[in-house]
Amino acid sequence: MPDDERVTRSTFSGRIQPMSAPQPMPQLPQRIWSNEDWERIQRGYSSRGMDEKWDVFTEGEVVFLHRSWTGNGVFAATFASAHDGGRRVAHAVVERDPERYRSTDDDYDCLMLELVISAIVLGEPASDLRSRLVELTRRKSGSADAPAGLVQHSALGLRSDS
Numbered sequence: 001m002p003d004d005e006r007v008t009r010s011t012f013s014g015r016i017q018p019m020s021a022p023q024p025m026p027q028l029p030q031r032i033w034s035n036e037d038w039e040r041i042q043r044g045y046s047s048r049g050m051d052e053k054w055d056v057f058t059e060g061e062v063v064f065l066h067r068s069w070t071g072n073g074v075f076a077a078t079f080a081s082a083h084d085g086g087r088r089v090a091h092a093v094v095e096r097d098p099e100r101y102r103s104t105d106d107d108y109d110c111l112m113l114e115l116v117i118s119a120i121v122l123g124e125p126a127s128d129l130r131s132r133l134v135e136l137t138r139r140k141s142g143s144a145d146a147p148a149g150l151v152q153h154s155a156l157g158l159r160s161d162s
Contacts, residue, residue, distance in 0.1 A: 007044030007057045009064075015071040016055070016064075020100060022076065022093040027106045029114035032086040037122060038079065041087075045121045045159075053157030054120050065116050068157075072100045075113050089113070108136055112155065120159050130156075 009016055033041065044057040047068035055066045065075040073095060080090035094109045095101040103109055111132055119126040133155060134148045 004043065006042070007046045007055070009057055009059065011044075011046055011057065012055060012066075012071065016066055017071045017073060019073040019076070019093065019095045019097070021095060021097040022073075023096040025075075025092040025094050025106065025109055025113070027110040028077075028089045028092055029110055029117075030088075031114055031118075032082045032084070032088050033079075033117075034086050038087040041079075041117060041121055047157075049158075051153070051158040052120075053155075054116050056116065056121050063117065065113070070100070074101050075109075075116070077113060077117075105136075105140065108140070111136060115156060119156060123159055 041056075041063060042058045045055065047053070047055050053068055055068045055071075057064055061079050063075075063077045063079065064073060065077070066073050075092060075094055077089045077092040079087045082088045092113060094103075094113075096104070098104075103112070111129060115126055115129045115133060118124045118129060130148075130152055134146075134151045137151045137155070138144050138146050
């Protein structure tokens, strides 16, 4: 699918599953996305291969983030205009059914929401966010020597360029 073609719920031919136990996220990304970023976010992202883990689409002001293999919804983030221009996440929910999403860590969830939008949808390097993901995962798991690439791929997957 070309990068300028909009991804919608119907793109996924019924593979998308709504969250079964959505809970409000107490922590939200503080980033202000530019209007150009918002235009790109609205186009969404459809995984293109087995190594990609996220499908993203927007309906109105809400960005839905789903795992690509299962179709399970993990995040839904409502965007609003920021005071000085651009867009910010004003409200978000995360899946809390442990059969569908194992995280229960608010810091991790906030980071993942921002990271998927930044690295997967926008295709940014997001080096700082990736480093924080590795650090947080290593601390949480108690495995300080977990390879950074493995940690990132496990949670984020790859983003294929078309």
